Amino acid sequence: MHNTSLLFILLTIATLGCHAQNAPYRVGTPSADGTGKFYMGREIAQVMGAGGGSWLERDERQEEENTQLAIEKMRLRPNFQVADIGAGTGYYSFRMAAKLPQGKVWAVEIQDEFIRYLQERKATLQDAVVNVVKGTLTSPNLPENSLDLAIMVDVYHELTYPQEVLQAIRKSLKPGGRLLLIEYRGEDPAIAIKPIHKTTVLQLNRELEANGFRLALRDESLPIQHFLMYEKKQ
Numbered sequence: 001m002h003n004t005s006l007l008f009i010l011l012t013i014a015t016l017g018c019h020a021q022n023a024p025y026r027v028g029t030p031s032a033d034g035t036g037k038f039y040m041g042r043e044i045a046q047v048m049g050a051g052g053g054s055w056l057e058r059d060e061r062q063e064e065e066n067t068q069l070a071i072e073k074m075r076l077r078p079n080f081q082v083a084d085i086g087a088g089t090g091y092y093s094f095r096m097a098a099k100l101p102q103g104k105v106w107a108v109e110i111q112d113e114f115i116r117y118l119q120e121r122k123a124t125l126q127d128a129v130v131n132v133v134k135g136t137l138t139s140p141n142l143p144e145n146s147l148d149l150a151i152m153v154d155v156y157h158e159l160t161y162p163q164e165v166l167q168a169i170r171k172s173l174k175p176g177g178r179l180l181l182i183e184y185r186g187e188d189p190a191i192a193i194k195p196i197h198k199t200t201v202l203q204l205n206r207e208l209e210a211n212g213f214r215l216a217l218r219d220e221s222l223p224i225q226h227f228l229m230y231e232k233k234q
């Protein structure tokens with residue numbers, strides 16, 4: 001075999017392997033605050049860094065988003081095992097912990113700055129419910145069949161590998177366990193959030209259905225966010 005033919009075959013194999021590895025995703029021109037990486041037609045947004053922690057803890061958040069109502073709608077039971085994926089500063093983690101005296105909250109983060117913040121806050125509060133977990137871009141690193149509920153609050157649209165993360169979450173849910181997405185409404189242009197950081201129910205359902213979930217509850221009573229509860233398809 002000629003060297004040029006062998007080289008062509010090797011390059012073809014390498015290219016096919018690369019395409020197979022990145023098959024769910026497409027790369028294009030990034031928009032403002034976008035990554036240029038697309039999943040099922042949706043551009044993945046850039047991740048908010050730890051510098052945005054003060055925005056997560058802003059005084060106006062309860063008024064703007066009614067986070068208390070969101071937690072009430074989760075219908076947490078005292079012994080629930082809950083994962084807050086992309087926990088950030090733990091705004092939701094520690095508030096949920098107050099409702100889980102016999103349960104546990106897994107506060108999952110991939111950014112070291114947030115990991116340190118969560119650990120310091122846990123120590124300051126002398127909290128015994130929240131467990132800080134270092135996740136990866138492809139997995140929250142949680143035990144299989146361990147969760148009653150996993151939540152992502154304004155996080156899903158920033159996942160670098162949504163397909164892989166959804167598959168990992170699905171494995172971590174108990175039979176009957178659910179996944180909650182709270183996302184800014186992409187259908188409403190009046191909501192003053194950059195479009196790439198908003199999502200539509202149509203798009204979310206498309207992506208979740210493709211990864212073994214079905215929509216069990218859609219609630220639009222929050223001021224500016226979707227409240228979407230998904231269950232595993234059997």
